[in-house]
Amino acid sequence: MQKEQWLKKMQPQQRLLFAKVLDAAQSSMIHHKKTTTDFIDREKSSIFFEEVKQIQYLQAMTFGGSSESERRMIAFAPDNMELTEKDFPIKALHITKNNKFGQANLSHRDYLGSILGLGIDRAKVGDIIVLEEETICYIHEDLAEYVQMTLEFVSRTKVKVSVSDIFVVTLPEKVWKYHAMTVASLRLDAVASAAFHISRAKVQQHIKKEIVQVNWNTVINPSLLLKEGDMISIRGFGRAKLFEIGNVTKKDRIFVTIGRE
Numbered sequence: 001m002q003k004e005q006w007l008k009k010m011q012p013q014q015r016l017l018f019a020k021v022l023d024a025a026q027s028s029m030i031h032h033k034k035t036t037t038d039f040i041d042r043e044k045s046s047i048f049f050e051e052v053k054q055i056q057y058l059q060a061m062t063f064g065g066s067s068e069s070e071r072r073m074i075a076f077a078p079d080n081m082e083l084t085e086k087d088f089p090i091k092a093l094h095i096t097k098n099n100k101f102g103q104a105n106l107s108h109r110d111y112l113g114s115i116l117g118l119g120i121d122r123a124k125v126g127d128i129i130v131l132e133e134e135t136i137c138y139i140h141e142d143l144a145e146y147v148q149m150t151l152e153f154v155s156r157t158k159v160k161v162s163v164s165d166i167f168v169v170t171l172p173e174k175v176w177k178y179h180a181m182t183v184a185s186l187r188l189d190a191v192a193s194a195a196f197h198i199s200r201a202k203v204q205q206h207i208k209k210e211i212v213q214v215n216w217n218t219v220i221n222p223s224l225l226l227k228e229g230d231m232i233s234i235r236g237f238g239r240a241k242l243f244e245i246g247n248v249t250k251k252d253r254i255f256v257t258i259g260r261e
Helices: 003-008 012-031 042-052 110-118 141-148 186-197 200-208
Strands: 058-063 073-078 088-095 126-129 135-141 157-165 179-184 212-214 231-234 236-247 256-259
Touching: 012 042, 012 058, 012 073, 042 058, 042 073, 058 126, 088 110, 088 141, 110 126, 110 135, 135 141, 141 157, 179 186, 186 200, 186 212, 186 231, 186 236, 200 212
Parallel strands: none
Antiparallel strands: 058 073, 088 135, 088 157, 126 135, 179 256, 212 231, 231 236, 236 256
């Protein structure tokens, strides 16, 4: 594995992080053991995974604590070893608040800021899911007990922290709002225009600014043809998923079903 050649495939701002991914892959091959990276955002982990899964005699897998995780680790193992989700060093923090002492509404930013305020590296923290009764935070297992013992307040609100195995966590099913509509074509700009109720010209501007993603990868081609299951996101607008592609109308428009979070 020639590291410098792999790094040249990446954008300059991605190379430092990708070098760490390659180090984990190389360690797995040389020492014949399972290795993992830290948490990586969904876009970069997807890009990196597409590259490293091509390495011969090495397995690669991504996971972040749940099937819907945005921040993920990449794990490696020699071909003759079994690699599963249980090999990822991730624990779940269950954070509950005492509304009698502090503010009732705490945001993702509040929880993340308080955890990082303990001196923890962002790369060791995965998704934070704010629910009605508790907040779930996926974290590297080496730091779970430390956070449990030291995190007493989020913002000014008193909290209690417990730790569990990730596989006992039950997250509510994501709720989509479905919209049936027609589009002129399955091009990204056409579908995104319909999904987010903005003009195609505006979508094209957002694509030029590199703030549009399809399946967590930044896209710079407005004519990219979408397929069923594709996830579209525009920074500041949220996400939409193309659930179904239907028949063509008499006016040559295409029936689609789009979900919005």
